[in-house]
Amino acid sequence: MNIRTDVLRLNRDGCLLWPLALTTLLLAGCVGLIRPNYSQEITELRAGEYSLDPEHAYVLFRVGHLGLSTVVGRFNRVSASLDFDPEKLGALRLDGVIDIASIDLNNEDLERRLLGADWFDTELYPEANFSTVDAVQGIGNTFILHGNLSLHGITRALSLEATFNGGADNLLTGRYTLGFSAQGKFLRSDYGVDALAALVSDEVTVEIHAEFQRTP
Secondary structure (H helix, E strand, O other), X not given: OHHHHHHHHHHHHHHHHHHHHHHHHHHXXXXXXXXXXXXXXXXXXXXXXEEEEEEEEEEEEEEEEOOOEEEEEEEOOEEEEEEXXXXXXXXXXXXXXXXXXXXXXXXXXXXXXXXOOOOOOXXXXXXXXXXXXXXXXXXXXXXEEEEEEEEXXXXXXXXXXXXXXXXXXXXXXXXXXXXXXXXXXXXHHHHOOOOOOOOEEEEEEEEEEEEEEEOO
């Protein structure tokens, strides 16, 4: 009886371990299939024209509230194009459009208030646009994007600290894909969005995480 109990225990353990091991192997294999030629070397990334993958695009913003906390939100509808050549980074061209009405703060009342005339006034200014002027390479895959942000009917210079996270063929989509992230700061009062200045911070931090698919 004891021998059978030990055997059953071993079999039970084995049954638990095999699926775990098999799943690990399958996942590792899938990673290889999805990005078989993955590289973080910027010189190995493919030149070309790219479009934003909307399913893997995240534009976040953070702004201080009462000096006590930080409000974090995002825009759910964005589009962008990227003209990229690793040998001519200074000529990199990024053009992005944000649908302001897609603002998401997990608070419908606050979202409606921000879309109104005292804040974004989306009836007159439904979009925000960013277009690069040039790019300056830093250490490794980092660089600075100098460009112009148009928001609330006003256009001002804005610089983003950016990083190429790598590139690879994605066999699930059939498209060569670049990973990209960036961050920058601006004053909302510079764009005429200055309501409740005593309660809400003037400085806004923007954060971008995105994948771009190469045009065939």
